[in-house]
Each structure stands twice: as structure tokens, then as C-alpha cells.
Amino acid sequence: MNAQIPIDKTSIQPAATPMMEQYHAIKAANPDSLLFYRMGDFYELFFNDAVIAAGVLGIALTKRGKHLGEDIPMCGVPMHAADDYLSKLIGRGHRVAVCDQIEDPAEAKKRGSKSVVARDVVRLVTPGTITEEKLLAPGEASYLMALGRAKGADAPFALAWIDISTGAFTVMDTTGDRLLADILRIEPRELIVPEPVFYDPELKPVFDVLGRVANPQPASQFDGAAAEGRITRYYDVATLDGFGSFSRPALSAIAGAIAYVEKTQKAERPPLARPCREDGGAAVFIDPATRGSLELTRTQSGSRDGSLIAAIDRTVTGAGARLLAERLTAPLTDANAINARLDSVSFFCAEGRLAETLRLALRDVPDLMRALTRLALHRGGPRDLGAIGSGLKAAQAIADLMNQATLPAELQAAVHGLQALPSIVADSLAAALDDSLPLLKRDGGFISKTHHAELDExxxxxxxxxxxxxxxxxxxxxxTGIRALKIRHNNVLGYYIEVSAGNSDALTNTPEAKARFIHRQTMANAMRFTTTELAGLETKIANAADRALTIELGLFDALVALVVEHAEAIRQAASALAVLDVSAALAALAASESYNRPHVDDSLDFCIEGGRHPVVEQALRRQNAPAFVMNDCDLSPEKSGQAGKIWLLTGPNMGGKSTFLRQNALITLMAQMGAFVPARSARIGVVDRLFSRVGASDDLARGRSTFMVEMVETAAILNQAGSRALVILDEIGRGTATFDGLSIAWAAVEYLHEKNRCRALFATHFHEMTALAQKLPRLANVTMRVKEWDGEVVFLHEVGKGAADRSYGVQVARLAGLPKSVVERARAVLAQLEAGATSGKATKLVDDLPLFSAALREPPKPAAVDALREAMGAINPDDLSPREALEALYRLKGLAGEKLAGEK
Structure with a gap:
């Protein structure tokens, strides 16, 4: 069955069995989720859910019974492999309601042989609320984001985002013009939105971009009036005074996020940190187009390979990798905070041996926060407890290691966080847990020997x-002195003591013996007895395995409660370890790639000497290609108090313009995230907004051509860039007619110079624009240098002062493999155009140069060439008036035509 079967909720009739009645009731309460319905050791799906899941998972679609006269589609997945199937469904954007048995089948039978085991949804699995280790990438955060709105506020929107797997919780106020940029910076797996906001026509462009990530939810979850009560109940506090000050939309977003967590996690409560307020101006503003253009965390094809994060990530822990990505996507704008991070990197660069010892120790540190969250949600196992224990032990050892040196402020704070760990947690886990731990607690065997006397017994x-x-x-x-006494066992008596008839007196001759040894059976030659001790031992042996598991599960719960009780201290330790990992990793990067510390301050300076592109440089090395060519860039003001410079960059295609533009943007971001940079030196005044418009793309789904997208992005830059912004623009105006494009590019440069007054790099093929340097005092002409050799062009990839006089497009076309006839025709047309032959007379050009005639015509014969040389030799250009010169040119042209025709 290939077609989906729609279910009309108003027409659902009770199925033939009580079980299907139960299924319909549960499904009706969860209409927007695929229902994993527990039946024995399988999760079964029915109706449309089965059709959808079978297609996504590639499993067989079967049938079970009938509904309204039609076969009921069904498919199922085994419980033990459910995580793998959940991963595929979540990856395709589906939400899953996990319906489990909430009572023992034996209890159901007590109500009657046809009674159905009680079931209910114990959890909603959505893209933003997954916690399973198999479903999470170790180095990537998994954010659930909520959008709050309050009309009439200065900042009418707020975003609250949670990584439920680690408990991280952040909130930020924002405005409509930067809403999409802020959402894409965080890259949530799921964005929940109040239904009235989701269907607001003004916000439709935002949600169109986000697609299935956006998930409308009832407005009641975001109710501002009830927000404070919802938040205080979750954190079990009387007031929010200790949380800080939040705006109305921020409270709405926080409440919406918490409500969704409660809705999806049912009775469980993940250990969320208190919401931390982020100042919207604390991070560099990077719009979506710039973020995509610079390929910070993934390339434009969606791959991590080839991105900046892949090139600079040297972290050794999952938490460290996530923190590095967070810093890269939100570089700081506070020079003091930036330099505090740079101090940490400098420390590890100077203390190479300590840094290497630390990195070796960090390699063995598990993901503490994700293990803690699974335990708090009762989804963890013995290995998660083991991860907490080994992680805390490693944290203490790392604290002792770091205390041997004098640390900069950021590292001091991190080590203090490690030292705040209570020893009782690590000690208790070390004493209780065995060295070899099973994945599931139900398997038992994870409590060490000698830890619990009854368990050992x-x-x-x-x-x-x-x-x-x-x-x-x-x-x-x-x-008793009876050497022939035996303890035996059979299915009737169980365990019993057997002695010969002649030795039985020893067990019956005194009142004490009779009281202790209880007669069970007399045989022809033997007698059988039991004792209370033996009967008790028999019961213990029969129930020993179950009792042992019960004891272990009780100890497991006690250890989990201890861990959760100290969740905040564990969270601080995990954060501290991540900071140490990132700082040491950036130092290792600097050492291996010869990066240097940038000088970052609050000026408008921008001077980079010997800059390189971090991604391209590594790619060239892997290909054993020539070394990357370093280039300088100086956009610093001439004098204090002036605005920064604009560089107008000209030069050939394939000369390296785009690489040069991007590398300066990436160096800026790396410096402000607190990393050393690929340059001999860099002096950067803090950039508060970064705009990059490099490359061409269209947006056909929204009816936008490549040129329209270019103009929209350029408009955003010109409308938003201020004096502290860095603007990178490449080939503005190339998507329309030549004079239209030149006019737009010309006006854009003037606007950047006069109105935005920002530091900027502007690359263009409109060589006419180089004349602007005579008019605009802060604009300088620079070019990508080339060298011609034996008719070939050599790209030097060097930036130097001056302006290019041509773009070498025909040479690049030849290198790209265009047919020789096309290249020759292009050369001929270019020569005519550059000579001004057309002067607006395109028809004459067509007549003079019929298609491919230049390419297909055979070379002129020597006689024709000699005749032309003689005619030209008779002309003295200095003696000719303009009119005489024009007439002479026509004579030569006519002679060339006659001679060529005669030679054919």
C-alpha cells in the first residue's frame, strides 16, 4: 500500500478490539506526532503513521485487522533498536510520541482475561528535545528555541534557547530587522512559535526561510501574564528576583520554552540552568547572507568539511567543540573580554608542556552534562554514572595540574569552578561502581564487590x-558427627538433609535436635529432614537473582539522586573543562599553523600584515600545491578621529580577489572570538557588525533573480552598516546592463564613504570606478597583480597599490576549456570593443565580424602582410590631422580586405 490513508477524527469508529480503542484515544491526544505504540518488545505504528514511518525507515508495511471496512496499515520496530529508528525519523523532521506500558501485564490480567494493559505517552521526541547519545553529535549543540513577542516594546521580540542535553539556557531581546539573523546564528533544531505570531503575514518571510524548523504552538504556552508563575514553579523558587531583569517578550519566550519542555518530557524534569540573559550588542552582528558566504560552520553545500570550524577545531572533548562553535558564531565586541580570552591562549602557547599534559588529560573526560541530563530524566544507565565519576575524578586531577602555574583571569575562574566540586559525589561513585559497566541498568552487575553485604550474599x-x-x-x-550426612534436592521436597536410618538418632534423640531438624520423609534405608536455616537458604537461592537486581537498582537510584543533587556544581565543572579545552586547543592551532596574537582595541584600526586564508591555506597544503601567498590589508584611518578606509580592489578573474576579501573577514572574526590569527601581525579595532556580499545566488522560490538577491543584500548593508562595521563587497552591479551596474556600484561606494563611513573592501571589474580615488579621500585603489609571459597570463595572487586596466576574462575562458573558436572570436570582439569600434553601433560590429569568422579564417598569406606593412610604413602619424588619420585608417582597412580576398 503506497498511498497514505487519511484519518477523519470525526468519523473514527471504535475498532473491533479494546486495544485499538485504546490506540485511537491516545493518537487523538497526539495528532501531530507519529505514535510509537508499545506492544510487547516492539513499538508498533498504525494507519498513516505506519505508511509514513515505513517509507522513511525502509521497513515492511503490513496490516492488522480492519477499520471501517479497510485494512489497517501497520509496521513496527524492536524496542532495543528504537534509537536508531528515532534518529532517522527526527532527521526527517518528524515528531514521535512514545507510548509505553505503564503497568505490569500481570496486573492487567487481574481485571479480566480481556483487559488491556494500561498505556500512555511517556515522552514526545522532537528535533529540539533529544537526549540520547546515539542521536546527538558530540561536538554540536542541539537547541530548542522559543520566540516571544510583546507589541509596543522597544525590542518587540525575544529568543530563548535551551540545549536540553546539557541544560544550557539563554535568552536575548531582539528586533524584527535582525530576528532571522539571530535565529540562524543559534541554528536551532526546532523553533517553537505562538500560533498568532507564526501566522502573522509580516513574519512569513522569516518562517519561509526556516521551513520545518518552525513549529507553531498554542499561544497559552507563551502567556506573559502567567509566565512568571510557570518559571518559578519549574525552578521551585518563590520569585524571579534572583534571576535578573527580563523584558516582557523575554519572559514570554522563557515560559514558552519551559512549557514545551514540560509537554515533551511529561513527568520528567531536565536540570536546566537558570536563564542567562545575553546582550544583543555583546556579539558581532552577522546577517544570514554573510554567515553563509563566509562558511563559518558549514559550506554552502551543507558540509562541515571545508568550513572555518573544521579548519580551526583542535578540541579534544565534545563540550569543548561545542563551546568553540559558540564562540565562532558569536564573536565578542568587548575588547577587554576578547583580550581575556587571548591571554588564556597566550598562556598555553608559552606553557607548551603544560598544555600538552592538559590535552592528554582532557581526552579521557566524558561529556559530563549530557550524562547528567540523561540520568536526571531517568534515561541514563550505569555507564552514565561511570562517566560522571571518571569525569569528576579527571576534573580534580586537572585542577591540581593547573594550580602549579600562575594563571590568567579566565583560566583562574575555570580552575576555581573545578575546585568547587564536592568530593562526596566522586568518592561515592568510585566506591560503588564496578570497573566494567553494562549499558542498561536492568542487566545488573554494575555495583562493585564488597560495597553492599547483602548484595554480595x-x-x-x-x-x-x-x-x-x-x-x-x-x-x-x-x-552432628555424621560423616555420611548429605544435603540433596528434588522437585518435590526441594532442599533436604538425608542420613541413613542408623544415623537418624543423632537428629532426634534430644528435644533440641527434634526442634531443629524437622522430619520430612522416611525411606527404606534413610530419613530426610530440613531446618529453618536450610528452608530459608532455599528461598534465598530461589529469589537471589531477583533480589540482587532489586538491590542494585535501589543503589543506582540513590547514586542518581546524589548526582542530581549536585547538578549545578557538575555543570560548573563541565563548563570549566570546556574553557580549558578551547584555550589549549587554540594554542595548539596557533603552534601548528604559525598563527599570531592579534592586537584588539576600541579604535577604528584595521591593519593586517601577511594575512592568509585559514581554510584555503590548509587545502593547498593537503594538495601539495604551492604555498599560500600572504597579503597585507590596511583600512586604518589616516588620523585619529577619522573614519576607516575603503579599498577598491580591481584585478583579473582567478586572481584571488574573493579569497582576499574573505580572509580579512575571517581574520576579524577569529580575533574577536579570542583566537590567534593567520597573519604575521594584526591590529583590529573592534568590529560590531560584519557584512559580506561575495558570490552570486538566486532565490527562485521567492521570485528573486540573482541580481535581485544581490540588490536586497546590498540594500541591507547600506541601511545597517555603521562606522564600526566591516563591509566586504564583491562585484556589485554585475548582474545587469553594464552602465546600470557601473552606476549602482559607483553610487554604493560613494554612500559607504560618505554615509556609512565604515571600513570596507570593495572588489569590482568596473575599472572606471578607480577614478573615484581622486574624489573620495578615504578610498584607495589596489589590485591583484598578474604577469604576462609568452602570451600567457600568470596570476601572482598578490595585492598591490594601483588599478588593473583589464580583467583577463578571455584568458580565463581559455583556461576553463572553452572551444578554441569561441576564444578566438572573443579576442576579436574584445579588440574591436576596446578600440571603440562600436561607439554604440552594434550592427556594424556584427557586419564587420561575422560569427566565428575570426576563428575560422586562415592566417593571411605573406604577400598580403607585406603590402600592408608597406602602406603603413608610408604613413607618418605625427603629420596627420584627425580627419586625415581617420581616412588613412579606412584606406588601410580597405587594402587589408582587398589583399585578403585576393589571396583566398
Missing amino acids: MRALATESRQVIAAMERDLCEE
Whole structure:
């Protein structure tokens, strides 16, 4: 069955079985989710859910019974492999309601043989609320974001985002013009939006870009009036006074996020940190087009390989990798905070041996926060407890290691966070847990020997019952003096003591013996007895395995409660370890790639000497290609108090203009995230907004051509860039007619110079624009240098002062493999155009140069060439008036035509 079967909720009739009645009731309460309905050891899906899941998962679609006269589609997945199937469904944007059995089947049977086991949804699995280790990338955050809105506010929107797997919780006020940029900076897996906001026509362009990431939710979840109460109940506090000050839209977003967590996690409560307010101006503003153009975390094809994060990531822990990505996507704008981070990197650069020892220790640190969250949500196992124990032990050792040196402020704070860990958690876990831990707690065997006396006894009874019985038998032999006494077992009597008839008197001749040894059976030659000790031992042996597991599960719950009780201290330790990892990793990057510390301050300086593109440089090295060519860039003001410079960059295609533009933007971001940079030196005054318009793309879904997209992005830059912005523009105006494009580019440069007054790099092929340097005092002409050799062009990839006189497009076309006839025709047309032959007379050009005639015509014969040379030699250009010169040119042209025709 290939077609989906729609379910009309108003027409659903009770199925033939009570179980299907139960299914319909649960499904009706969760209409927007695929329902994983527990049946034995499988999760089953029915109706449309089955059709959808079978297609996504590639599993067989079967049927079970009938509904309204039609077969009911069904498919299922085994419980033990459910995570793998959930991963595929979540990856395709589906939401899954996990419906489990909430009572023992034996209890259901007590109500009658046809009673249905009670079931209910225990969890909603959505893209933004996953916690399973298999479903999470270690080095990537998994954010659930909520959008709050309050009309009439200065900043009418707010975003609150949670990584439920780690408990991180942040909130930020924003405005409509930067809403999409702020959302894309965080890259949430799921964005929940109040339904009235989701269907607001003014915000439709935002949600069109986000697609299935945006998820409308009832407005009641975001109710500002009830927000404070929802938040205080979740954190079990009386007031929000200790949380800081939040705007109305921020409270709405926080409440919406918490409501969704409660809705999806049901009875469980993840250990969320208190919401931390982020100042919208604390990070460099990077619009979506710039973020995509610079390929910070993924290339424009969606791959991590080839991105900046892939080139600079040297972290050794998942938490460190996530923190590095967070810093890269939100570089700071506070020079003091930037330099505090740079101090940490400088420390590890100077203390190379300490840094390497630290990195070796960090390699063994597990993901503390994700393990803690799974335990708090009762989805963790013994290995998560083991991860917490080993992580805390490593944290203490790292704190002792770092205390051997004098640390900069950021590292001091991190080590202080490690030292605040209570030893009781690590000590308790080390004492209780075995060295070898199973994945699931139900498997048992994770509590170490000698930790719990009764558990040791039960394990001994369960696994060593023969030895226990033999030991009791030896004790009884010594006590009674009957060497032939045996303890035996059968299915009727269970365990019993057997002696010969002649030795039975020893067990019955005194009142004490009769009281202790209870007669069970008389045989022809033997008598059988039992004792209360033996009967008790028999019961213990029969129940030993179950009792042992019960004891272990109780100890597991106690350890989980201890860990969750100290969740905040563990969170601080995990954050501290991530900071140490990132700082040491950036130092390792600097050492391996020869990066240097930038000088960052509050000036408008921008001077980079010997800059390189971090991604391209590594790619060239992997290909054993020539070394990357370093270039300088100086956009610093001439004098204090002046605005920064604009460089107008001309030069050939393939000369390296785009690489040069991007590398300066990337160096800026790396410097302000607190990393060393690929340059001999860099002096950067803090950039508050970065705009990059490099490359061409269209947006056909929204009816936008490549040129329209270019103009929209250029308009955003010109309307938003201020004096502290850095603007990177490439080939503005190339998507329309030549004079239209030149006019737009010309006006844009003037506007950047006079109105925006920002530091900017503007690359163009409109060589006419170089004349602007005579008019605009802060504009300088620079060019990508080339060298011609034997008719070939050599790209030097060097930036120097001056302006290019041509773009070498025909040479690039030849290198690209265009047919020789096309290249030759292009050369001929270019020569005519450059000579001004057309002067607006395109028809004459067509007549004079019929298609491919220049390419297909055979070379002129020597006689024709000699005749032309003689005619030209008779002309003295200095003696000719303009009119005479024009007439002479026509004579030569006519002679060339006659001679060529005669030679054919």
C-alpha cells in the first residue's frame, strides 16, 4: 500500500478490539506526532503513521485487522533498536510520541482475561528535545528555541534557547530587522512559535526561510501574564528576583520554552540552568547572507568539511567543540573580554608542556552534562554514572595540574569552578561502581564487590549455590558427627538433609535436635529432614537473582539522586573543562599553523600584515600545491578621529580577489572570538557588525533573480552598516546592463564613504570606478597583480597599490576549456570593443565580424602582410590631422580586405 490513508477524527469508529480503542484515544491526544505504540518488545505504528514511518525507515508495511471496512496499515520496530529508528525519523523532521506500558501485564490480567494493559505517552521526541547519545553529535549543540513577542516594546521580540542535553539556557531581546539573523546564528533544531505570531503575514518571510524548523504552538504556552508563575514553579523558587531583569517578550519566550519542555518530557524534569540573559550588542552582528558566504560552520553545500570550524577545531572533548562553535558564531565586541580570552591562549602557547599534559588529560573526560541530563530524566544507565565519576575524578586531577602555574583571569575562574566540586559525589561513585559497566541498568552487575553485604550474599547464592550448600553440609557433618550426612534436592521436597536410618538418632534423640531438624520423609534405608536455616537458604537461592537486581537498582537510584543533587556544581565543572579545552586547543592551532596574537582595541584600526586564508591555506597544503601567498590589508584611518578606509580592489578573474576579501573577514572574526590569527601581525579595532556580499545566488522560490538577491543584500548593508562595521563587497552591479551596474556600484561606494563611513573592501571589474580615488579621500585603489609571459597570463595572487586596466576574462575562458573558436572570436570582439569600434553601433560590429569568422579564417598569406606593412610604413602619424588619420585608417582597412580576398 503506497498511498497514505487519511484519518477523519470525526468519523473514527471504535475498532473491533479494546486495544485499538485504546490506540485511537491516545493518537487523538497526539495528532501531530507519529505514535510509537508499545506492544510487547516492539513499538508498533498504525494507519498513516505506519505508511509514513515505513517509507522513511525502509521497513515492511503490513496490516492488522480492519477499520471501517479497510485494512489497517501497520509496521513496527524492536524496542532495543528504537534509537536508531528515532534518529532517522527526527532527521526527517518528524515528531514521535512514545507510548509505553505503564503497568505490569500481570496486573492487567487481574481485571479480566480481556483487559488491556494500561498505556500512555511517556515522552514526545522532537528535533529540539533529544537526549540520547546515539542521536546527538558530540561536538554540536542541539537547541530548542522559543520566540516571544510583546507589541509596543522597544525590542518587540525575544529568543530563548535551551540545549536540553546539557541544560544550557539563554535568552536575548531582539528586533524584527535582525530576528532571522539571530535565529540562524543559534541554528536551532526546532523553533517553537505562538500560533498568532507564526501566522502573522509580516513574519512569513522569516518562517519561509526556516521551513520545518518552525513549529507553531498554542499561544497559552507563551502567556506573559502567567509566565512568571510557570518559571518559578519549574525552578521551585518563590520569585524571579534572583534571576535578573527580563523584558516582557523575554519572559514570554522563557515560559514558552519551559512549557514545551514540560509537554515533551511529561513527568520528567531536565536540570536546566537558570536563564542567562545575553546582550544583543555583546556579539558581532552577522546577517544570514554573510554567515553563509563566509562558511563559518558549514559550506554552502551543507558540509562541515571545508568550513572555518573544521579548519580551526583542535578540541579534544565534545563540550569543548561545542563551546568553540559558540564562540565562532558569536564573536565578542568587548575588547577587554576578547583580550581575556587571548591571554588564556597566550598562556598555553608559552606553557607548551603544560598544555600538552592538559590535552592528554582532557581526552579521557566524558561529556559530563549530557550524562547528567540523561540520568536526571531517568534515561541514563550505569555507564552514565561511570562517566560522571571518571569525569569528576579527571576534573580534580586537572585542577591540581593547573594550580602549579600562575594563571590568567579566565583560566583562574575555570580552575576555581573545578575546585568547587564536592568530593562526596566522586568518592561515592568510585566506591560503588564496578570497573566494567553494562549499558542498561536492568542487566545488573554494575555495583562493585564488597560495597553492599547483602548484595554480595545474593550474588553468591545466585551464582555459587552449590558451594553455599556444600559449606552448610560440611558444617552439619561436623556439628552432628555424621560423616555420611548429605544435603540433596528434588522437585518435590526441594532442599533436604538425608542420613541413613542408623544415623537418624543423632537428629532426634534430644528435644533440641527434634526442634531443629524437622522430619520430612522416611525411606527404606534413610530419613530426610530440613531446618529453618536450610528452608530459608532455599528461598534465598530461589529469589537471589531477583533480589540482587532489586538491590542494585535501589543503589543506582540513590547514586542518581546524589548526582542530581549536585547538578549545578557538575555543570560548573563541565563548563570549566570546556574553557580549558578551547584555550589549549587554540594554542595548539596557533603552534601548528604559525598563527599570531592579534592586537584588539576600541579604535577604528584595521591593519593586517601577511594575512592568509585559514581554510584555503590548509587545502593547498593537503594538495601539495604551492604555498599560500600572504597579503597585507590596511583600512586604518589616516588620523585619529577619522573614519576607516575603503579599498577598491580591481584585478583579473582567478586572481584571488574573493579569497582576499574573505580572509580579512575571517581574520576579524577569529580575533574577536579570542583566537590567534593567520597573519604575521594584526591590529583590529573592534568590529560590531560584519557584512559580506561575495558570490552570486538566486532565490527562485521567492521570485528573486540573482541580481535581485544581490540588490536586497546590498540594500541591507547600506541601511545597517555603521562606522564600526566591516563591509566586504564583491562585484556589485554585475548582474545587469553594464552602465546600470557601473552606476549602482559607483553610487554604493560613494554612500559607504560618505554615509556609512565604515571600513570596507570593495572588489569590482568596473575599472572606471578607480577614478573615484581622486574624489573620495578615504578610498584607495589596489589590485591583484598578474604577469604576462609568452602570451600567457600568470596570476601572482598578490595585492598591490594601483588599478588593473583589464580583467583577463578571455584568458580565463581559455583556461576553463572553452572551444578554441569561441576564444578566438572573443579576442576579436574584445579588440574591436576596446578600440571603440562600436561607439554604440552594434550592427556594424556584427557586419564587420561575422560569427566565428575570426576563428575560422586562415592566417593571411605573406604577400598580403607585406603590402600592408608597406602602406603603413608610408604613413607618418605625427603629420596627420584627425580627419586625415581617420581616412588613412579606412584606406588601410580597405587594402587589408582587398589583399585578403585576393589571396583566398
